Amino acid sequence: MRQSVQELIERYQNNLYAIAFNICKNPSDAQDVVQDTFIQYYTSKKEFEDEQHLRAWLIRIAINKAKNMTLTFWHQHKVSLEEYMETLTFETPESENLFEEVMKLPKKYRIVIHLFYYEDYSVKEIAEILKLSQSNVKVRLSRARALLKESLKGEWNYDE
Incomplete structure (x- = not known):
């Protein structure tokens, strides 16, 4: 094709x-x-x-x-x-802050976050694209989320 x-x-x-x-x-x-x-x-x-x-x-x-x-x-x-x-331009100050924090992530975390959340790829597809194991992609996503959660802790209110 x-x-x-x-x-x-x-x-x-x-x-x-x-x-x-x-x-x-x-x-x-x-x-x-x-x-x-x-x-x-x-x-x-x-x-x-x-x-x-x-x-x-x-x-x-x-x-x-x-x-x-x-x-x-x-x-x-x-x-x-x-x-x-x-x-x-951002719809809310929170979305602007989130973008800033994502851009501060190390490249290996930034790219998996982008592919997963912005491009809507599954973990399996990301693994194939980046030539990584699925478990490695999951680890990178988990670590990226943890870094984002820590950096945004004071900014956002969590209902936990």
């Missing part, structure tokens, strides 16, 4: 950008990652089983390219979280 690049761009551009930004923390780098991901799709001859297989492949490519981007010299010129936060 092959789809036109234009269709894929319309369907997945925003998701891939969010994933890339999550890793790179730089809008320009994230845009480059998205563009490179679609270029790789265009130049590859790979056939996909279905839509889910294609989506997972695009996400895996974007993650790998974003990780590679963070290793380059140019990554040192990234936009700070504070500068990026000024461009975003």
Whole structure:
């Protein structure tokens, strides 16, 4: 199964950008990652089983390219979280605070949180995308949630 690049761009551009930004923390780098991901799709001859297989492949490519981007010299010129936060709008102060805390998480926790909560992937799918065991994904999710709970403890009221 092959789809036109234009269709894929319309369907997945925003998701891939969010994933890339999550890793790179730089809008320009994230845009480059998205563009490179679609270029790789265009130049590859790979056939996909279905839509889910294609989506997972695009996400895996974007993650790998974003990780590679963070290793380059140019990554040192990234936009700070504070500068990026000024461009975003949030419905509530709590959602803004939650976003800030998620962005402060270590990369290995940030990416599983993003894939699980924002992209609606299951633990099994995340494990396949990141090439981890399902138990490792569960551990990372659990640790990320614990870190978020601890950092947000004073901000949010829990009914426990």
